[in-house]
Amino acid sequence: MPGLESSVAIAGIYEYPKRLVGDLSVLGIKAVCAQAALDDAGLAWADVDGLYDAGETGLLGVLEFAEYTGISPRVIDATAVGGSSFEFHVAHAARDIAAGRCNVALLAYGSLARSQGRAIGVGSRLSAGPPTATSNMEDPYGLPLAGGYALVAQRHMHQYGTTAEQLAEVAVAARYHALRNPDARRALADLGIRRDGELRVEDVVASPLVADPLHVLDCCLISDGGGAVVLVSGSIARSVRPRPVWVLGTGEALASNDNGGDLTSGAAARSGPVAFQQAGLRPDEMEVAMLYDSFTITVLTILEDLGFCGKGEGGAYVEGGRLRFDVPGGPAVNTDGGGLSSNHPGMRGIFLLIEAVRQLRGQSTAQVAGARHAVVHGCGSQLGGRHSGGTIILGAR
Amino acid sequence: MAAKKTEQAEQAGQTERTKQAERPLPRFPEPDTAEFWRRTAARQLTYQVCDQCSRVVFYPRAACPACGGRTLSLQVSAGLGTIYSATLIRRAGHPYFLQRVPYFVAFIDLDEGFRMLSEVIHAADHTASSLVAKRVAVSWEEHSELSIPLFRPIAT
Ligand SMILES: [Zn+2]
Numbered sequence: 001m002p003g004l005e006s007s008v009a010i011a012g013i014y015e016y017p018k019r020l021v022g023d024l025s026v027l028g029i030k031a032v033c034a035q036a037a038l039d040d041a042g043l044a045w046a047d048v049d050g051l052y053d054a055g056e057t058g059l060l061g062v063l064e065f066a067e068y069t070g071i072s073p074r075v076i077d078a079t080a081v082g083g084s085s086f087e088f089h090v091a092h093a094a095r096d097i098a099a100g101r102c103n104v105a106l107l108a109y110g111s112l113a114r115s116q117g118r119a120i121g122v123g124s125r126l127s128a129g130p131p132t133a134t135s136n137m138e139d140p141y142g143l144p145l146a147g148g149y150a151l152v153a154q155r156h157m158h159q160y161g162t163t164a165e166q167l168a169e170v171a172v173a174a175r176y177h178a179l180r181n182p183d184a185r186r187a188l189a190d191l192g193i194r195r196d197g198e199l200r201v202e203d204v205v206a207s208p209l210v211a212d213p214l215h216v217l218d219c220c221l222i223s224d225g226g227g228a229v230v231l232v233s234g235s236i237a238r239s240v241r242p243r244p245v246w247v248l249g250t251g252e253a254l255a256s257n258d259n260g261g262d263l264t265s266g267a268a269a270r271s272g273p274v275a276f277q278q279a280g281l282r283p284d285e286m287e288v289a290m291l292y293d294s295f296t297i298t299v300l301t302i303l304e305d306l307g308f309c310g311k312g313e314g315g316a317y318v319e320g321g322r323l324r325f326d327v328p329g330g331p332a333v334n335t336d337g338g339g340l341s342s343n344h345p346g347m348r349g350i351f352l353l354i355e356a357v358r359q360l361r362g363q364s365t366a367q368v369a370g371a372r373h374a375v376v377h378g379c380g381s382q383l384g385g386r387h388s389g390g391t392i393i394l395g396a397r
Numbered sequence: 398m399a400a401k402k403t404e405q406a407e408q409a410g411q412t413e414r415t416k417q418a419e420r421p422l423p424r425f426p427e428p429d430t431a432e433f434w435r436r437t438a439a440r441q442l443t444y445q446v447c448d449q450c451s452r453v454v455f456y457p458r459a460a461c462p463a464c465g466g467r468t469l470s471l472q473v474s475a476g477l478g479t480i481y482s483a484t485l486i487r488r489a490g491h492p493y494f495l496q497r498v499p500y501f502v503a504f505i506d507l508d509e510g511f512r513m514l515s516e517v518i519h520a521a522d523h524t525a526s527s528l529v530a531k532r533v534a535v536s537w538e539e540h541s542e543l544s545i546p547l548f549r550p551i552a553t
Contacts, residue, residue, distance in 0.1 A: 123490040126421055136423035136430040137456045140545050141516050142486060142494035143502045150484035150525075151504060158482070158529040212485040212525035257504065259453060259511045263482060384482075 008094040009237035009244035010394070012041025012230030013354045019187040019223035019343060021112060026057050027068045029110030029226035034069065037228035042240040043104055050075035050102030050231075052093055054085035054347055056111060065108065075102040081254070082380025083292060086229070086349035087390025091250035093231045103233045107353075110226035111345030114191065120346055121146040121219050122210060134386075146219060146295065148384035150211035153297040155263045157213060160312035162300070164213050166319060168204035170296035170333075171217050171340050173323035175199040178337025181365040187342055191221055204296075218296040220339035220348070227350040229357075245360045248373075249279030249393035256386045264312070267389025268305035268377055276307070279393035281373060283307045286393075288359045288374035289331035290352035293338040294383075299323075302377050303333075306391065325366040331375070335359060335366040349378035353392065360396035372396045420493050422540060432471060433457045437544040440537050442476050444511045445469040455511035476535030478507040478548070483517060483528040501525065505533060505548055519549040 014036035021029055038044060051073035053062035062078040065071075075096045079088045086107055093105035113120060122144045127135035143151075156162045178184035179198060188196035195203060195217075204217040237244035251274030255267035276282060283306055291302045300314040308330060309317040317330070325332035334340070336355040339348045356374040358364045373395050380388035423434050433456075436443050445454040449466030460467055483503035489495050501517040517528060518536060533548040 119490050122488040126491060131424035131427040133427065133429035133456050133458060136427050136434065138514055139421045140423065141502055141514050142421075142489055142491060142497070142500070143514060144486065144489055146488075147484050147486050147502055151482040151502075154484055154525055154529060155482035157526065208487075209485070210488050212487070214484075257512065259455060260506070261512075263504070 006246065007098045007234045008247045009232055009234065010229055010247065010353065010357050011232045011237050011240055011244055012037040012039070012043065012228070013357045014040055014228050015183070015343070015351060015354045016226040017183045018190070019225055020114060020190050021224040021226070022115070026110040026112055027065060030065060030108040030228070031069050033110065033226045033228035034106055034108040037108075037230045038106070041230045041232065043230060043232070045069065045071060047104045048106045049073055050077075050093055050096055050105035052077045052079070052089035052105060052107045054089070054109060055080035056109060056347060071106070073102070075105070081388035083294065083347040084349045084378025084380035084388045084390040085347060086353060087376060087378035087392050088252055088388070090229070090231065090247060090353065090392050091252055091390060094247045094250055097231060097233050103236055105231040106228065107231075107350060108226070108228040109347060109350045111347065112224045113346045114222050114224045118222065118346065120222055144211065145382055146214060147211045148382040149295040149297050150214045152263050152301065152384040153213050153295075156297065156301070159264055160315065162315035164205045164215070165201050166315035167213070167218055167296040167300060168201040169318040169321070170293065170299045170323065171204050172199045172201055173321060174293060174334050174338035174340040176321075176324055177335045177366045178341035181337050181342060184337035184342035187221070187223060191223060193221060214295055214297065220294050220344040221341070223343055223345050225343050225345035227354055229350060229353050243361050243396065245357045246395045246397055247392065248281065248395045249275040249277070251275035251278070251391040253389045254387070255389065257384060263384055264301060266301055266305055266379065266383055267387055268302045268379065268391065271389040271391040272306040272377065275375070275391035275393050279395070281393060283375070286331045286373050286375045287368045287371040288335065288356060289333045290356045290374060290376045291333055292348060292352065292377060292379040293334055293340050294344070294348070294379065296340070298379055298383055299333065301383065302379065306375065306377060325368050332359075332366065332368045335364050335368070349380070349390070352376045352378060356394050360394055418493060418496065420538070420545065421491065422545070423543070429458050430456065434543045436471075437537070437546060438542060440544060442474040442535050442546050443471045444474055444507070444509060446472055453510040455513060472509065474507050474509050476507075476546075478505045478533055480504070480517065480528050480531050480533055481506045481512060483525045485525045501528060503528060503548070516547045517549065518547050523550065
């Protein structure tokens with residue numbers, strides 16, 4: 001695969017600041033975010049010729065969104081693989097732009113998950129619609145989304161001796177970052193998070209268990225929200241933004257819990273190496289890592305799968321606050337506060353991209369001085385079962 | 398007419414309420430899993446073996462995920478296995494599971510080489526952690542047309 005350097009950049013970003021939206025429809029949130037991200041890039045609706053949609057408004061959502069916004073794209077991609085869809089969209093947009101099929105690619109997301117009372121983590125998850133092989137084999141057993149992640153965590157503990165305290169480090173670092181981010185602070189207050197100050201490891205492990213070994217504070221919050229990202233060709237990037245953020249590598253994978261398989265390793269183990277190889281970079285060259293934190297265990301396994309440490313070493317790796325932006329020895333992880341403490345309306349992948357771009361522009365509220373490279377990894381659907389992994393390497397240059 | 402409608406609505410509501418307290422069951426027609434569930438009525442836990450490449454396949458499907466082979470033979474498992482991982486579910490949204498919390502859900506590696514999701518019962522003296530790597534045997538929960546395979550720890 002040819003290198004992407006200098007051919008595709010992220011030129012515009014926007015994260016909806018509130019987590020209880022109140023006065024907008026989902027399509028309205030998407031449109032508002034899209035407009036703001038285009039403004040950020042110095043571009044307009046009419047410039048958009050590539051549209052990427054994760055289907056959060058429905059299977060044919062991209063048609064509705066194009067109609068709603070009057071966008072008439074030449075390239076249309078409705079890849080829907082869960083919360084990591086946006087990493088897949090960046091991968092596809094990078095290919096489409098590099099191939100000259102479009103020049104301005106728009107990714108937009110909106111959700112009213114909180115307002116609509118969607119119980120994402122512990123809802124019934126019974127399949128709607130006609131039965132399928134998997135619905136018939138899974139529905140009778142009552143495994144909520146959180147339960148799938150709990151099964152990964154339990155196996156990780158059994159296989160490697162990982163502890164609840166080590167998992168808690170991920171939540172503690174996320175909260176440390178959230179408290180520096182005004183939008184995240186307001187999120188914690190607006191969403192009624194009872195314990196909204198600094199977290200200690202013992203606070204996490206003392207919080208009620210949801211699905212053993214995961215506690216409430218090992219789980220992301222549930223919010224409303226939205227965001228948008230604009231990708232452009234290299235020539236446009238150089239003309240519209242002083243600091244474009246370049247897409248250097250992309251990787252995609254799907255994984256499932258196969259007979260005899262190792263549950264502690266996920267799709268990231270296959271998407272990661274592809275992305276790093278294309279970028280010509282190594283994990284230890286990443287100052288920032290935006291890793292999907294649906295649950296603390298998600299981050300731990302992604303760190304291992306991407307190669308920041310060996311398989312089974314994630315527990316020891318995250319100890320001592322290593323994930324914090326101001327602690328050396330590893331990348332700053334989830335510097336916006338993450339899904340654990342800032343923003344998780346169901347599909348968090350777009351916010352990973354947005355915060356990585358902020359870091360590489362020098363605009364994060366937990367800024368890593370001089371950050372030049374960031375890795376983004378989205379994990380969609382249910383780790384421990386069918387899931388997707390999308391890895392993106394970004395560079396400031 | 399109006400009265401009859403109300404009565405029907407009440408009956409429907411009644412059925413709905415009764416249903417809500419019961420374990421969600423597989424629904425049919427569903428061609429991939431129909432035979433698996435039909436056999437459970439006779440307390441047979443079945444899995445597939447690909448005629449072409451001998452790979453063990455589970456859940457049941459129409460084509461082998463290893464080689465694409467279209468001929469898969471149904472075999473009956475002895476129902477013995479080892480817990481690969483387990484969790485204790487303490488919060489649930491579905492009414493049946495809500496009344497059941499806390500309950501154990503696990504991945505079980507059956508001795509024949511397939512992994513299945515199931516519930517572990519009769520495990521009150523265990524934790525999720527202590528269940529991992531424990532030996533289990535299938536235990537059937539009977540329903541009118543089929544049985545649900547659950548698992549219970551066994552002495553080793
Ligand atoms: Zn085969």
